Amino acid sequence: MLIKREPEIRSSEITPELVYRSRREFLRTAGVGAVGLATSSMWLGDDLAAQAVLANVKKSTYMVADDKPHSYEDITSYNNYYEFGTQKSDPARYAGQLTVKPWTVKVDGLVAKPADYALEDFIKPHQLEERTYRFRCVEAWSMVIPWVGIPLADVINRVQPDGKAKYVEFTTLMRPSEMPGLRGGGLDWPYTEGLRLDEAMHPLAFLAVGLYGKELPNQNGAPIRLVVPWKYGFKNIKSIVRMRFTEEQPQTAWNKANPREYGFYSNVNPTVDHPRWSQATERVIGQLFKRKTLMFNGYADQVAPLYKGMDLKKFY
Amino acid sequence: MSLMTRGLEPAVAAVCVVPLVLLAYKAYSGDLGVNPIETLTHETGGTALKLLVASLAVTPVRRLTGWNRLVSTRRLLGIFAFFYAVLHFSIYLVFDQFFDVMAIVDDVLKRKFILSGMVAFLAMLPLALTSTNGWIRRLGRRWQTLHRLAYLAGAAAAIHFVWKTKVPEVEPYAYAGVVAVLLLTRVWFSWKKRQTQTA
Ligand code: HEM
Numbered sequence: 001m002l003i004k005r006e007p008e009i010r011s012s013e014i015t016p017e018l019v020y021r022s023r024r025e026f027l028r029t030a031g032v033g034a035v036g037l038a039t040s041s042m043w044l045g046d047d048l049a050a051q052a053v054l055a056n057v058k059k060s061t062y063m064v065a066d067d068k069p070h071s072y073e074d075i076t077s078y079n080n081y082y083e084f085g086t087q088k089s090d091p092a093r094y095a096g097q098l099t100v101k102p103w104t105v106k107v108d109g110l111v112a113k114p115a116d117y118a119l120e121d122f123i124k125p126h127q128l129e130e131r132t133y134r135f136r137c138v139e140a141w142s143m144v145i146p147w148v149g150i151p152l153a154d155v156i157n158r159v160q161p162d163g164k165a166k167y168v169e170f171t172t173l174m175r176p177s178e179m180p181g182l183r184g185g186g187l188d189w190p191y192t193e194g195l196r197l198d199e200a201m202h203p204l205a206f207l208a209v210g211l212y213g214k215e216l217p218n219q220n221g222a223p224i225r226l227v228v229p230w231k232y233g234f235k236n237i238k239s240i241v242r243m244r245f246t247e248e249q250p251q252t253a254w255n256k257a258n259p260r261e262y263g264f265y266s267n268v269n270p271t272v273d274h275p276r277w278s279q280a281t282e283r284v285i286g287q288l289f290k291r292k293t294l295m296f297n298g299y300a301d302q303v304a305p306l307y308k309g310m311d312l313k314k315f316y
Numbered sequence: 317m318s319l320m321t322r323g324l325e326p327a328v329a330a331v332c333v334v335p336l337v338l339l340a341y342k343a344y345s346g347d348l349g350v351n352p353i354e355t356l357t358h359e360t361g362g363t364a365l366k367l368l369v370a371s372l373a374v375t376p377v378r379r380l381t382g383w384n385r386l387v388s389t390r391r392l393l394g395i396f397a398f399f400y401a402v403l404h405f406s407i408y409l410v411f412d413q414f415f416d417v418m419a420i421v422d423d424v425l426k427r428k429f430i431l432s433g434m435v436a437f438l439a440m441l442p443l444a445l446t447s448t449n450g451w452i453r454r455l456g457r458r459w460q461t462l463h464r465l466a467y468l469a470g471a472a473a474a475i476h477f478v479w480k481t482k483v484p485e486v487e488p489y490a491y492a493g494v495v496a497v498l499l500l501t502r503v504w505f506s507w508k509k510r511q512t513q514t515a
Pocket residue numbers: 354357358359360361362363364365368401404405408430432433434435436437473476477480
């Protein structure tokens with residue numbers, strides 16, 4: 001029997017043809033078009049057909065050419081969301097019970113317009129769009145995911161951080177009555193994450209509220225989560241209840257749990273090994289053999305300038 | 317070696333084969349989940365550890381219960397543990413590393429999680445090779461000494477499982493606890509033996 005290996009990455013992936021919209025165009029479309037988050041308030045399981053459709057979604061402005069998105073089932077049944085348990089199947093099994101309506105996002109810290117926003121008001125001023133991004137977990141597996149959401153920069157521009165703000169900290173909901181994993185301990189709850197402000201303002205940084213054109217299923221971080229495709233999966237914090245603008249670098253949950261393994265930046269970097277896994281390769285879900293991991297998960301052209309002059313071995 | 321002790325050995329062998337049959341069936345029906353390779357790694361590693369622990373439990377259980385026939389299952393459990401460890405390692409060798417020896421050496425040297433698995437595997441290897449009646453006869457008393465490597469294998473495998481998790485989880489620590497108790501019974505037995513010898 002001949003075992004055929006497929007180590008080659010299709011050329012289109014090496015130079016991902018990110019289709020850009022100019023910044024100007026972003027600003028023009030922001031605020032145009034009423035966004036109707038469809039108002040089904042009932043959770044009907046993780047079946048795509050059961051999820052409420054998101055209205056007025058703009059076609060992808062950013063996409064990874066050629067990468068076929070993974071199936072809805074793959075994306076929604078294999079998750080790390082430790083608030084619901086440490087097994088990959090736990091979120092799909094237990095997250096259904098999470099109440100995501102109503103939802104409030106608190107914006108505070110060094111910001112001109114601190115407020116508790118109802119999720120609808122938080123999203124409404126912005127144009128929803130679909131973006132298909134690669135998603136690379138720190139555990140060396142990856143998927144391709146068609147998110148629906150809004151650029152994080154649009155939100156930040158609206159709430160106006162003041163000159164002293166250098167970072168933004170995100171916090172996940174902590175609700176023990178609906179999150180069985182919180183009993184197990186493990187991380188210092190609530191889950192927190194953070195970005196440098198310039199990272200957060202980068203056009204690729206995204207707040208997702210949907211998947212495959214429908215509302216985000218709970219196990220994927222409903223109702224609103226961060227997507228920063230050039231960083232490892234755990235930076236993409238789920239079910240956000242708070243954004244706080246700070247001068248100091250915020251503490252992050254995984255960094256507190258194990259500082260040697262999970263740095264603040266945690267950019268996808270095949271040359272910096274995790275103490276327990278090599279990061280040089282990854283298993284694309286659905287494929288037998290691993291393939292080479294790309295610097296910044298293939299988004300180097302877009303994000304490398306953010307880290308110019310930094311020693312990425314030190315700031316991992 | 318004693319003659320087949322009516323049904324006990326075949327029954328244990330049958331139990332040892334069940335996980336393999338289940339895995340094969342799941343693979344056939346496409347039921348290994350979103351990440352099939354990972355499922356195979358976890359299932360084969362978990363079964364290897366369970367059987368290794370079971371083989372380490374034979375002697376203490378026999379001594380406590382006086383059920384001497386049990387000893388005939390020890391070798392069987394050990395060999396099946398090794399069999400699943402071979403599957404476990406093969407999956408890593410083929411699907412994770414694709415026979416890249418340098419990458420494997422690098423992995424072993426850099427990661428204590430992989431190192432501990434390798435120690436467990438290499439400790440089991442000579443035990444499996446010398447498990448035939450011929451080798452038992454040829455090695456005589458030294459066979460006993462050599463097969464103390466099983467303690468190392470058990471300890472290393474349990475540590476491998478503990479180090480595998482990203483946050484402390486109950487299951488690996490439970491296994492580590494059981495292995496620790498099983499190893500301590502050896503210390504206790506040999507201490508008692510010395511007591512009765514000097515008395
Ligand atoms: C030859 C050296 C070995 C290597 C390279 C190896 C490698 C691995 C890998 C890559 C994983 C999966 C880690 C993950 O998905 O996070 C794993 C898990 C595991 N291995 Fe090994 N292993 C080795 C030997 C062994 C041996 C000898 C045993 C037991 C006797 C064992 C028991 C386990 C167990 C119990 C798990 C965890 C399964 C679970 O999560 O349910 N391994 N090993």
